[in-house]
Amino acid sequence: MSxxxxKKLFERSFQQNFSLAAFNVFNVESLQAVVEACExxxxPAIIQISSGARKYMQDEILFLDYVKAxxxxxxxxxxxxxxxxKSVEEAKKAVDMGFSSVxxxxxxxxxEENVTRTREIVEYAHKKGVWVEAELGSIPGFEDEVFSEHAxxxxxxxxxxxxxxxxCDSLAVSVGTAHGGVLSAEHLPLHFDILEEILQVRxxxxxxxxxxASMPKELINKVNECGGKVPELKICSETDIAKACKMGVKKVNMDVDNFLAFTYELRKMLIENPQIYDPRKYLKCGKDGFKEEVIHKLKNVVCSSGVEVIE
Ligand SMILES: [Zn+2]
Structure with a gap:
């Protein structure tokens, strides 16, 4: 049983001085990529499912059972x-569906409205032993079904x-990162002064x-060298995210770099092997690219390689 x-995982993250990477999964390949990378x-890692992923998989209960198994x-x-x-009803439903954290x-x-609704969910979730992450401030950008124009x-x-x-048990804060990426030649600044003040509060x-995630230029270039037309998008640099973890941030959601890595390997495979038409062959390449990117994040950003855990 793993x-x-x-609560246990975050306790260990303080005892052993690492942070936790959180990755969204939305199909068989993305789940395999994260699990294989962690193994x-x-x-350890946090496996996330979004509302968009549930829609994509159509039968959300079946998908959830598969992920759990x-x-x-x-x-x-x-x-x-x-x-x-985004709503109290949906949050309660996720608790009832069997997520151990929402x-x-x-x-x-x-x-005040954020406080009232978050509190209602916390009261409901805690009765069932479920962890609640909330958000204060606003993280700009567009990703999955989440959108905010301004930071x-x-x-x-x-x-x-x-x-x-x-x-609430944990809190997402806005200090410079963005959902998805924003059109920019340079990485976005992570505001370490604001982050440090927040960390000091508690x-x-x-x-x-x-x-x-960071959307590094090299990764976007690789996709585009294989026929992609991904615009020059950026988020905060990987070095800055790693520094934030060292300062005390305990959970980081990182997805779009995994998507870029998947897309690159899949495009490369199809360009180099135009005779291939078996989806298992090219999807496996995509999955392996996703997996390598997850390994890179575990090793170099959250520094959770080798910590194991299992209680
Ligand atoms: Zn988010």
Whole structure:
């Protein structure tokens, strides 16, 4: 049994001084990529499913059962988390579906409304032993079904009040990262001064970064050299995300670099082997690219390679 609670996993992250990478899975290949990468690295991770992934897989219950069965069979420790949920009803439904951790994103709401709705979900989830991640401030960009036009950095003055008033277990903060990527020649600045002030407010608490992939130029170039036309998108640099983890950020959501790596390997395979028409052959290449990128993040960004866990 290698599905463990978020509480246990985060406790270990403090004891052993690592952070947790969170990866979204949405089909068989993406799930295999993350599980194989974690097994290769003897690393735990947070496996996320989004509302978009549930729609994509059509039968969400069947998909969830499949994901759980694969994770339980694995030799690594995983937490099964539901990414961004925008309504109280959907969050309660995710708790009832069997996620051991859910994220309620009330960041677009007025502060008091965010507090009220988050608290209602926390009360419901905690009765069932489910972890709740909330969001304060606004992370810009577009990814999956999440959209916000502007960044609103998290106000450190309200962090403590929000956590106390809602009882949320972890908090996603806005300090410069973005969902998806933004058109830019340079990486976005991660505002370490704001991050440090937030971390100081509550040492030992679980702060989370969303939009923690980087969309490195080299990776986009590789896709485009194989016929892609991905625009010059950027997020914060990988070095800055790794630094944020060293400072005390305990969970980082990182997806789009995995998507780029998958797309590159798949495109390359089809260009070099135009005779191939068996999807298992090219999807495996894509999956292996995704897996290598996950290994890279585990090793170099969150530094969770080799920590194992399993309780
Ligand atoms: Zn997010």
């Amino acid at each position: 599905l463990i609670t978020a 290769h690295e003897k690393s 694969i994770l339980e069979k694995s030799k690594c420790s995983f937490v099964l988390h539901h990414d961004h949920i 994220m309620f994103d009330g960041s677009a709401l007025p502060f 609103k950095f998290t106000d450190k003055e309200s962090v403590n009040h929000f956590i106390e008033a809602t009882g 040492r030992g608490y679980i702060f989370v970064l969303h939009g923690g």
